[in-house]
Amino acid sequence: MSKKKYRQSKQRTKILEILRKTDLHPTASWIYDRLKKEFPQLSIGTVYRNLTILIDQGMIQKIENGSTFDRFDAHTNPHYHFICDVCGGIKDIDININEQIDRIITEKLPMTIKRHKIDFYGICPECERKKK
Numbered sequence: 001m002s003k004k005k006y007r008q009s010k011q012r013t014k015i016l017e018i019l020r021k022t023d024l025h026p027t028a029s030w031i032y033d034r035l036k037k038e039f040p041q042l043s044i045g046t047v048y049r050n051l052t053i054l055i056d057q058g059m060i061q062k063i064e065n066g067s068t069f070d071r072f073d074a075h076t077n078p079h080y081h082f083i084c085d086v087c088g089g090i091k092d093i094d095i096n097i098n099e100q101i102d103r104i105i106t107e108k109l110p111m112t113i114k115r116h117k118i119d120f121y122g123i124c125p126e127c128e129r130k131k132k
Contacts, residue, residue, distance in 0.1 A: 004056065011039055012050040019060055019074035025081075025090035027069040063090060065119060082120045086127035093120065 006012075018034055019026070032047045051072055054060045063071040065083050071090055080093040102113040123131070 006053050006057070009050060011035065011042060011046060012053060014038065015047065015050050016054055016059055016074065019054075019072055023092065025063055025071040025073050027071055029069065031072070065090070078115060080118050080120060082122065082124070084124040084127055085121055086123055086131075089124055089126075091124070 014035060015031055018031055024030070028044060028047045028051055031051075032042065032044050035042055035047065051060070051062070055062055058076060060072050060074050061076050063073055063081065065071065065081075073090075073092075075092060078097045080095065080097070082091045082093055083089070097116075101116055101118075105111075105116075106113050
């Protein structure tokens with residue numbers, strides 16, 4: 001988290017508000033589409049810049065799951081995700097982080113583990129229904 005000071009921005013405040021109100025883990029483009037009506041002069045570049053600042057401030061996190069587009073999450077506490085292989089949807093998994101994994105790795109390697117990230121992949125119920 002950066003100690004750099006940023007001027008307050010109406011767009012940034014609104015981006016954070018949008019992210020806090022959704023559990024979709026949206027893309028920058030999705031956020032842009034929701035802001036364009038309120039901020040007609042807004043560019044996708046401005047959305048990306050503000051997302052970067054919010055990440056730098058520790059207010060949001062970027063989810064890099066190997067897809068073409070990064071996704072964003074206002075839930076910054078350590079948590080796991082389920083990512084659908086079919087639709088690309090991302091859901092938070094509401095279980096405690098397994099800190100034993102950190103201890104096991106620390107015992108095996110001469111390194112200090114501070115955190116870990118695990119994502120689970122499969123097919124969401126909606127995509128399963130469509131398959132049948």
